[in-house]
Amino acid sequence: MAMPVMLWLISARIVAAVNSAIGTDAIRTIRVLAVGSAPALHTMRLALATAAAPEAPVKTRETTSPGYKESLAVHQAVVPERRVDPGIAQAVERQTRAMRELSVRAFPEQQGEPDGTSVSIEKARGQHLREAEAVRAKAVRRARAERPGRETETAAKVTVPDPGALRSTA
Template identity: 55%
Template sequence: MSQLGAAEGLPRGVEEVAAGADAVRTIRVLPIGAAPAPHATEPAPSVAAAPEAPVKTRETASAGYREALAAHQVVANPSCIDRSIAEAVERQTKVLRELSRRAFPEPEPDPDGGPAPLDAVRAQRRRDFEATRALALRLALVHAYAASVTREASSSSGGLNAVFG
């Protein structure tokens, strides 16, 4: 059994506070299976119920509170009152919404019962991809043909001058 030492090196006053509190003073290691019967602890003291009082609202508040609230409501942020700023914000918002509509248009529903808008977008992307792929293949063929012509020309006696010259 080991004994915890006294609180040495602590500031004065801390020892006195710790002495009155429930503190661990010793640690006792028990053998396996030998647990002591739990001791009854006192329940924590319940907080005294606050007396019921009427709820205070703005209407039932003191006269000083109402005066301060009225003074605060009179003083407003100048940018909120300035009509030119409010109109500018309105115009800017309208322009931004229009730009957003142009950049991200809402798809028109197909009255004929055609594909859903998402399917139409996917189909258009596939067509665009295939067109780009076909163009890339044609360009690759042109470059391969030009490279083969250049190799043939340079392997012959005249080099490039014989082809272009």
């Protein structure tokens, strides 16, 4: 009983929200029905929707008539080949050449082999790993070189407290 009363109390807000969502003032009121009192028209529509059409076998190319198969074969035999406009093909080639030239200018270290083929992924990955290892090794050498100087600086700053002073508490 509380739900219909609550809906009745907030019906003005519900109507305003629905009307703003659909962009018209088509909704004026809300009628709250009791549980199980759906209109007969609604239940009839549900019954019609749930009643399935008589099931028929699904038609596929394998189950079609011989005439359809014959006309499909004739059609597939005479389908014209794809026509390419020569102007468009030339434009595509020009764009491809221009993109390759820009790529070579932007990434000169990634040029292909001397015979014009591109570098394989394995070779590029190996080169990248070698470069990364060289950077890591350089960083390790630098850290090792700086470590002795750092230890002498920090050793001067660290003072060891008297062990006897640590045994008593306040």
